Amino acid sequence: MSNTSLMSGSNTPTKLNFKWVTPTLYIVFLLLPIYWLVNMSFKTNQEILSTFTLFPDNPTLHNYAVILTDPSWYNGYINSMIYVALNTVITLSVALPAAYAFSRYRFLGDKHLFFWLLTNRMAPPAVFALPFFQLYSSFGLIDTHIAVALAHCLFSVPLAVWILEGFMSGIPKEIDETAYIDGYSFPKFFVKIFMPLASSGIGVTAFFCFMFSWVELLLARTLTVTDAKPITATMTRTVSASGLDWGVLAAAGVLTIIPGALVIYFVRNYIAKGFALGRV
Amino acid sequence: MFELKNISKKVGDGYHIRDVSLRLEKGSLNVLLGPTLSGKTTLMRLMAGLDKPTEGDIIFNGESVLGVPVQKRNIAMVYQQFINYPAMTVYENIASPMRISGLSKSDIDKKVRSAAELMKLSEFLDRTPLNLSGGQQQRTALARALVKGAELVLLDEPLANLDYKLREELRVELPRLFAETGAVLVYATTEPHEALLLGGNTATLSEGRITQFGKSISVHNNPVDLSTAQIFSDPPMNMLNVKKSNGEIEFEGEKASLPQELVSLPDGNYKVGVRPHHIQLVKPSEDTLTVTAKIATTEITGSESFIHIEKSDYQWVALTHGVHRVDIGETVPVYLNPSDFFFFDGHDKLVASPARLQGENN
Numbered sequence: 001m002s003n004t005s006l007m008s009g010s011n012t013p014t015k016l017n018f019k020w021v022t023p024t025l026y027i028v029f030l031l032l033p034i035y036w037l038v039n040m041s042f043k044t045n046q047e048i049l050s051t052f053t054l055f056p057d058n059p060t061l062h063n064y065a066v067i068l069t070d071p072s073w074y075n076g077y078i079n080s081m082i083y084v085a086l087n088t089v090i091t092l093s094v095a096l097p098a099a100y101a102f103s104r105y106r107f108l109g110d111k112h113l114f115f116w117l118l119t120n121r122m123a124p125p126a127v128f129a130l131p132f133f134q135l136y137s138s139f140g141l142i143d144t145h146i147a148v149a150l151a152h153c154l155f156s157v158p159l160a161v162w163i164l165e166g167f168m169s170g171i172p173k174e175i176d177e178t179a180y181i182d183g184y185s186f187p188k189f190f191v192k193i194f195m196p197l198a199s200s201g202i203g204v205t206a207f208f209c210f211m212f213s214w215v216e217l218l219l220a221r222t223l224t225v226t227d228a229k230p231i232t233a234t235m236t237r238t239v240s241a242s243g244l245d246w247g248v249l250a251a252a253g254v255l256t257i258i259p260g261a262l263v264i265y266f267v268r269n270y271i272a273k274g275f276a277l278g279r280v
Numbered sequence: 281m282f283e284l285k286n287i288s289k290k291v292g293d294g295y296h297i298r299d300v301s302l303r304l305e306k307g308s309l310n311v312l313l314g315p316t317l318s319g320k321t322t323l324m325r326l327m328a329g330l331d332k333p334t335e336g337d338i339i340f341n342g343e344s345v346l347g348v349p350v351q352k353r354n355i356a357m358v359y360q361q362f363i364n365y366p367a368m369t370v371y372e373n374i375a376s377p378m379r380i381s382g383l384s385k386s387d388i389d390k391k392v393r394s395a396a397e398l399m400k401l402s403e404f405l406d407r408t409p410l411n412l413s414g415g416q417q418q419r420t421a422l423a424r425a426l427v428k429g430a431e432l433v434l435l436d437e438p439l440a441n442l443d444y445k446l447r448e449e450l451r452v453e454l455p456r457l458f459a460e461t462g463a464v465l466v467y468a469t470t471e472p473h474e475a476l477l478l479g480g481n482t483a484t485l486s487e488g489r490i491t492q493f494g495k496s497i498s499v500h501n502n503p504v505d506l507s508t509a510q511i512f513s514d515p516p517m518n519m520l521n522v523k524k525s526n527g528e529i530e531f532e533g534e535k536a537s538l539p540q541e542l543v544s545l546p547d548g549n550y551k552v553g554v555r556p557h558h559i560q561l562v563k564p565s566e567d568t569l570t571v572t573a574k575i576a577t578t579e580i581t582g583s584e585s586f587i588h589i590e591k592s593d594y595q596w597v598a599l600t601h602g603v604h605r606v607d608i609g610e611t612v613p614v615y616l617n618p619s620d621f622f623f624f625d626g627h628d629k630l631v632a633s634p635a636r637l638q639g640e641n642n
Contacts, residue, residue, distance in 0.1 A: 178365075
């Protein structure tokens with residue numbers, strides 16, 4: 001019904017309704033690449049290369065089967081998850097006390113230190129690829145998960161401190177004092193009283209650590225060979241003798257998006273505050 | 281007994297607290313009265329041990345507690361903002377200090393329930409504080425302070441953020457509840473009438489100094505100096521400069537004879553303070569100083585009227601009962617009875633307060 005009025009819109013200007021245009025364009029532009037990726041992942045290479053179809057002619061799960069059965073593929077996911085988890089845990093355990101100190105205490109040079117945390121983020125990761133490679137080689141850490149996790153900490157710790165500091169500064173200092181007056185020791189107060197209050201901030205910070213580490217390619221590829229090779233690196237090395245395996249690559253892409261989408265879903269209500277570094 | 285000995289707190293170049301000495305008895309109610317920024321909260325933080333004084337000593341039960349960490353001092357504190365542990369239920373909030381001190385589960389349960397009963401929180405024990413009204417949140421904080429059985433209880437404007445009715449209720453209950461525990465109770469407020477309603481002792485604070493400490497009513501009736509009188513008066517005390525000679529005072533050309541008790545004051549210039557309810561708009565039978573002044577504004581609260589009047593450079597507030605219909609800009613005579621006057625000398629020290637009060641409290 002509304003369609004008919006739209007079709008004849010040019011003749012009856014009073015009935016014009018363009019409300020649908022913006023959301024439609026928005027969704028088309030945002031989802032087109034993802035749609036294309038998902039579409040491809042269910043097609044055969046033959047179909048991808050030969051015809052133009054908006055929906056697979058012969059939907060197949062073959063591409064996913066390849067990834068989930070071939071160790072060189074699924075190990076990539078496992079490796080990525082291990083170092084992402086390591087990175088998140090290390091970052092949080094370092095950043096929580098640091099952020100608390102920045103939010104609660106005044107000390108010599110605190111503002112400068114706080115700002116300097118960000119200087120590492122001002123250089124592209126490529127700058128650090130060489131020193132990291134050389135450093136880890138000397139310690140025999142190349143091709144281990146911890147190597148990648150530590151390298152990523154250089155970027156995620158400063159960001160985590162900034163985000164957590166913002167969230168923590170929103171918690172009144174009087175709560176700390178009340179806890180001390182009630183008799184809580186500092187560690188007990190921090191774990192039992194303070195961390196539950198900062199939980200949304202901790203969630204958002206974990207998300208940012210995850211996101212950075214999950215999508216970062218350059219350092220992860222430089223520091224690994226085979227044992228800890230991340231999925232993003234695997235995806236860039238799929239040119240085989242038979243040419244590019246389009247379908248499998250698309251399926252790998254879809255599987256790589258899923259964890260990120262899941263994590264975003266859980267922190268969706270706090271994410272804007274996270275992007276504002278907790279300062280809202 | 282809790283004693284502050286010449287406590288000072290210096291921040292940067294300025295003093296937030298300067299040379300404060302106080303002796304507070306067990307089971308006593310002590311009001312810290314002063315305007316904002318007078319140092320009430322700073323002083324309380326020093327008493328609690330949250331901050332360290334720059335100079336001086338704090339004695340509790342005969343021993344210095346300066347080196348004792350907050351956790352080890354047996355104190356409780358309630359802030360003006362409603363401070364609770366938002367992640368815990370009301371029950372856990374009240375139980376928290378006892379959990380730390382390691383009381384048995386059944387003891388904790390008994391104490392939490394009786395405190396909740398007193399604070400009318402029984403039906404909210406399973407909620408979290410942020411799901412309660414402001415009054416209930418503050419009662420949770422008060423209940424937590426109550427169950428601890430602390431020897432020093434510090435209440436920093438605990439009722440300031442509550443609505444009128446609740447404030448009245450709690451103001452009556454609070455001193456009674458804490459008196460039963462035998463604790464030294466310190467209560468900070470900016471409102472003079474609150475200090476009077478609570479009773480007990482009052483210490484008036486001005487710019488980080490204690491100007492006077494004593495029974496609330498006697499501090500109110502016989503303030504030692506001008507700043508104490510100003511702190512302990514709301515609306516502010518009305519000031520006028522008078523010249524005394526022989527048995528008379530003169531103000532802006534108007535003269536009035538002094539009551540017999542005041543004739544012996546040395547001749548000279550005095551600052552005189554008059555409480556707002558002593559400025560009268562209806563001519564009383566006694567002999568008064570009559571001043572013609574201009575009405576600036578009026579505020580009518582229902583049962584009382586605040587009438588702001590101007591006379592040359594002086595601005596006064598008169599508090600009158602009932603609703604007075606006066607026109608703004610009108611010039612009216614106001615009547616001041618010299619026996620209601622507080623006389624301050626050139627150093628702002630009190631030399632005479634209303635004679636009839638002198639007889640009652642001294």
